[in-house]
Amino acid sequence: MRTAPLLPFVMVLLAGCSVMDANGEQARLSAQAALSAAEQGGAALRLARAARDVHDYPAAINLYRSVITANPADTDTVVELGLTQLEAGQIAEGVATFQTVPTGSKSELKAQLGLARASLMQSQPATALAYADRAVAINAHSTAALVGRGVALDLLGRHAEAQTSYRGLLQIDPRDIPARSDLALSLAMTGGFSEAIAIMTPIARAPTATPRLRQTLALIYGLKGDIAMARGISRMDLDDRTTDNNLKFFALVRAQ
Numbered sequence: 001m002r003t004a005p006l007l008p009f010v011m012v013l014l015a016g017c018s019v020m021d022a023n024g025e026q027a028r029l030s031a032q033a034a035l036s037a038a039e040q041g042g043a044a045l046r047l048a049r050a051a052r053d054v055h056d057y058p059a060a061i062n063l064y065r066s067v068i069t070a071n072p073a074d075t076d077t078v079v080e081l082g083l084t085q086l087e088a089g090q091i092a093e094g095v096a097t098f099q100t101v102p103t104g105s106k107s108e109l110k111a112q113l114g115l116a117r118a119s120l121m122q123s124q125p126a127t128a129l130a131y132a133d134r135a136v137a138i139n140a141h142s143t144a145a146l147v148g149r150g151v152a153l154d155l156l157g158r159h160a161e162a163q164t165s166y167r168g169l170l171q172i173d174p175r176d177i178p179a180r181s182d183l184a185l186s187l188a189m190t191g192g193f194s195e196a197i198a199i200m201t202p203i204a205r206a207p208t209a210t211p212r213l214r215q216t217l218a219l220i221y222g223l224k225g226d227i228a229m230a231r232g233i234s235r236m237d238l239d240d241r242t243t244d245n246n247l248k249f250f251a252l253v254r255a256q
Contacts, residue, residue, distance in 0.1 A: 044070075045077065052080075057088035075107035082114045091118050109138045109145070116148045125155035143169050147178050150186070159190045177203055181216055193224040204233070211237040215246075222250025 048063035064081035068074060078101055085094035095118050101111035112135040119128035129152035135145035146169040153162035166183035169176055180199055187196040197220055203209060204217035214236055222230035230250060234243040 048080070048084075052084050052087070055087075057084060060084050061088065061090075075101050075105045076110070079107050079110040079114060082111070083117075086114070086118055086121065091121055094118050109135055109142060112138065113142075113144050113148060116152070120148075120151065120155070125152045128152040129156065141172055143173055143176055143179065146172075147176075147182060150179075150182055154182070154186050154189065159186050162186050163190075177213070181213060184220060185216060188220045188223050193220065196220050197224075218246070219250065222247060223254055225254060 044063050044067050048060045048067065051057075051060035051063060061081065061084055064077060064084060067077050068081065071077070078097060082094045082097035085091075085097060095115060098111040098114040098118070101107050112131050116128045116131035116135065119125070119131060129149060132145055132149035132152055135142060136149060139145060146165050150162040150165035150169075153159070153165060163183060163186050166179050166186065169179040170183070173179075180203055184196040184200040187193070187199070197217070200213075200217045200220055204213045214233055215238075218230045218233040221227075221233065227247060227250075230247060231243060234246055238246070
């Protein structure tokens with residue numbers, strides 16, 4: 001991935017090889033060395049991502065750091081390092097990494113979203129909202145920023161504002177599954193069960209639906225008090241004991 005910016009420069013050098021003198025030959029060798037270094041950097045990045053994919057976070061973090069050391073201006077990789085640190089449970093380290101991304105850089109939006117995510121992991125929804133608002137200010141059409149803003153607002157109990165954020169996102173992309181799911185949950189928390197079920201049922205019943213989506217629908221039915229539906233949907237993915245524990249939890253939340 002780091003090779004592409006070097007290619008025009010390398011091709012110009014190689015095109016003039018037939019008329020190069022000794023100094024020109026040295027320039028050609030230098031260009032080849034630069035290209036080799038770029039390829040090695042790309043290999044390290046691919047290895048870092050592969051390690052992250054299999055949750056080998058120590059290896060991934062070390063590889064990301066080596067890439068950044070070789071190219072400190074690569075702010076996209078800085079953000080990837082921060083996200084990997086969050087996944088590894090190194091929240092303070094992730095926050096520190098995101099904060100190194102300069103204001104106005106091409107990766108600033110991703111860094112703000114990373115900071116919002118870290119704040120949610122630390123149960124700090126007000127701080128998460130501030131970061132999400134900054135992300136929206138950078139790009140008002142960022143679906144990730146609008147979802148993050150909605151989640152923070154829901155956790156603050158500001159459900160009407162959260163629902164406005166989700167609906168705004170769905171005007172941009174009506175097919176956005178996280179926004180639809182979060183809107184349905186927000187509606188359920190404010191007693192809007194009919195609309196919540198109408199939104200959630202098609203995506204939870206789709207052939208591509210994940211267990212998480214189905215259990216979200218089960219939760220909505222549980223909050224409504226429809227235990228039979230909640231149990232039936234929950235049992236699609238969970239055993240009897242886990243289902244019973246979930247139903248007790250739904251009843252407790254409903255009572256509150």
